[in-house]
Amino acid sequence: MTYDNLTLHTDKYQINMMYAHWIHGTHESRAVFEVFFRKLPFGNGYAVFAGLQRIVEYVNSLHFDDECIQYLRKQEENYDPQFLEELRRFKFTGDLLAVEEGTIVFPNEPLIRVEGKIFEAQLLETAILNFMNFQTLIATKASRIRQVAPDDILMEFGTRRAQEADAAVWGARAAYIAGFDATSNMRAGMLFDIPSKGTHAHSWVQDHDSEEESFYRYAAALPDQVTLLVDTYDTLRSGVPHAIQVAKTMEQQGKRMGGIRLDSGDLAYLSKTARTMLDEAGLSYVKIVASNDLDENIIFNLKSQDARIDSWGVGTQLITAADQPALGGVYKLVAREKDGEFIPVIKISGNPEKVSTPGIKDVFRLVSLETGRAEADYVSLAGETDVMSGEKLKLYDKVHPYLYKYIEQYEAIPLLRHIFVDGRQVYRLPNLQDIRVYHQKQLGLFWPEFLRKLNPAKYLVDFSTKAWELKMELIHKNTK
Ligand SMILES: Nc1ncnc2c1ncn2[C@@H]1O[C@H](COP(=O)(O)OP(=O)(O)OP(=O)(O)O)[C@@H](O)[C@H]1O
Numbered sequence: 001m002t003y004d005n006l007t008l009h010t011d012k013y014q015i016n017m018m019y020a021h022w023i024h025g026t027h028e029s030r031a032v033f034e035v036f037f038r039k040l041p042f043g044n045g046y047a048v049f050a051g052l053q054r055i056v057e058y059v060n061s062l063h064f065d066d067e068c069i070q071y072l073r074k075q076e077e078n079y080d081p082q083f084l085e086e087l088r089r090f091k092f093t094g095d096l097l098a099v100e101e102g103t104i105v106f107p108n109e110p111l112i113r114v115e116g117k118i119f120e121a122q123l124l125e126t127a128i129l130n131f132m133n134f135q136t137l138i139a140t141k142a143s144r145i146r147q148v149a150p151d152d153i154l155m156e157f158g159t160r161r162a163q164e165a166d167a168a169v170w171g172a173r174a175a176y177i178a179g180f181d182a183t184s185n186m187r188a189g190m191l192f193d194i195p196s197k198g199t200h201a202h203s204w205v206q207d208h209d210s211e212e213e214s215f216y217r218y219a220a221a222l223p224d225q226v227t228l229l230v231d232t233y234d235t236l237r238s239g240v241p242h243a244i245q246v247a248k249t250m251e252q253q254g255k256r257m258g259g260i261r262l263d264s265g266d267l268a269y270l271s272k273t274a275r276t277m278l279d280e281a282g283l284s285y286v287k288i289v290a291s292n293d294l295d296e297n298i299i300f301n302l303k304s305q306d307a308r309i310d311s312w313g314v315g316t317q318l319i320t321a322a323d324q325p326a327l328g329g330v331y332k333l334v335a336r337e338k339d340g341e342f343i344p345v346i347k348i349s350g351n352p353e354k355v356s357t358p359g360i361k362d363v364f365r366l367v368s369l370e371t372g373r374a375e376a377d378y379v380s381l382a383g384e385t386d387v388m389s390g391e392k393l394k395l396y397d398k399v400h401p402y403l404y405k406y407i408e409q410y411e412a413i414p415l416l417r418h419i420f421v422d423g424r425q426v427y428r429l430p431n432l433q434d435i436r437v438y439h440q441k442q443l444g445l446f447w448p449e450f451l452r453k454l455n456p457a458k459y460l461v462d463f464s465t466k467a468w469e470l471k472m473e474l475i476h477k478n479t480k
């Protein structure tokens with residue numbers, strides 16, 4: 001079955017709400033939603049925003065075609081045929097703002113803002129969250145892995161263990177944004193122009209009468225990219241000696257073997273011993289690749305054991321974000337149109353963390369002009385001007401106001417960019433290489449204490465006094 005229209009890639013309740021609005025004639029009234037997450041994944045100090053390209057393609061492609069309409073007609077008898085005709089005319093005509101892919105982001109700040117007819121803005125929730133939550137999660141995981149191996153080659157090997165095909169290719173892209181060097185997935189390579197790399201499987205060795213023969217044949221077929229998997233039978237007694245033999249033969253033909261791959265056993269011990277064997281054979285240029293259920297903790301640990309590994313193939317743990325398989329990004333209504341104007345709305349909860357922050361908001365990164373480093377992010381109500389005019393600001397913990405600091409001499413960089421205006425895409429999607437460069441620059445804005453993998457310092461995301469007072473006012477009004 002091939003059907004790639006994503007318009008019904010949404011929860012039924014969105015269509016139900018669209019229908020109820022249509023029935024009551026309120027479907028064209030305007031509303032504003034914001035996307036944010038509350039908690040960073042993996043105990044990390046930051047997240048890496050990803051998913052925007054997919055969101056842009058999705059919004060541009062939205063349309064209810066014959067298949068969608070027929071399905072809705074069959075599926076829900078309550079839907080009035082005229083509603084289905086209205087859906088046929090559906091098109092996103094609103095505004096969408098978002099932070100750029102590769103941006104370092106933090107909890108509770110708006111990452112995407114959708115403003116439009118409620119009929120349109122409501123539909124987008126499920127897909128936007130689906131794309132952003134997954135891709136941001138994987139980019140963040142990849143960033144942690146990049147941190148522990150800053151100078152090594154990192155290859156994404158996850159497709160076979162990914163949660164289906166889309167996750168594999170978009171996950172490979174997210175990993176590349178955050179600093180991976182290559183993917184084994186050829187389709188991701190083709191779609192996104194990511195370098196593709198690969199070695200060979202155990203089956204190649206098993207499918208020959210001897211390991212030695214399999215190595216020679218592989219090298220003969222692909223002499224410019226020979227990385228031999230040496231652990232099928234006995235890494236040190238058979239695999240590495242056979243690889244050395246092949247490398248020596250290749251030298252006689254004026255060729256150089258690329259590397260060997262270790263895929264089981266004690267990777268610290270085996271890599272050190274293999275390195276010595278290779279070096280003693282005059283093969284110091286032959287690299288050592290390792291794989292086998294690696295993640296940032298194992299790689300960090302292997303490095304602390306002085307493992308001699310140049311290149312890491314990381315699959316399952318990265319592509320499934322195994323230690324935290326979901327990011328809890330949410331899409332919340334912050335304002336709705338009443339009598340021709342936007343009024344802020346709130347969601348109250350017994351859990352204080354879940355009380356939403358009302359009003360249409362902007363977010364700025366405050367970068368010290370003295371140090372060039374980010375001091376805090378500042379969330380203000382749209383239209384507030386103090387931050388843009390560079391005024392001295394008091395940043396304070398709104399619940400514990402005695403915790404405060406002043407900031408002056410800063411540049412306030414707006415993080416939300418216009419992506420769609422009146423339904424028209426106004427943002428040119430950057431190419432992936434530019435996103436990677438931008439991401440590296442983003443990292444350079446932060447002091448290392450916010451970036452470290454273990455127990456990072458908490459970066460300040462401050463709300464303007466006006467935004468905070470609005471929240472308090474609506475809490476009081478709605479809890480009387
Ligand atoms: N020196 C090491 N220190 C810490 N972890 C290691 C070290 N060497 C390997 N590991 C990791 O330990 C785990 C060992 O996996 P496992 O117990 O399945 O052993 P294995 O050698 O892979 O066995 P198999 O032959 O079944 O593949 C893997 O995640 C691997 O990356």
Ligand SMILES: O=P(O)(O)OC[C@H]1O[C@H](OP(=O)(O)OP(=O)(O)O)[C@H](O)[C@@H]1O
Pocket residue numbers: 157158160161200201202203263291292293294313314315316317
């Ligand atoms: O361990 P991961 O991080 O998920 O990396 C991918 C794994 O996939 C392959 O194993 P598999 O047993 O599927 O195939 P093989 O016969 O080629 O080893 C490869 O050898 C890695 O071990």
Ligand SMILES: O=C(O)c1cccnc1
Pocket residue numbers: 157158184197198199200261291313315
């Ligand atoms: O190229 C490899 O070595 C590879 C690719 C995917 C999964 N495991 C290994």
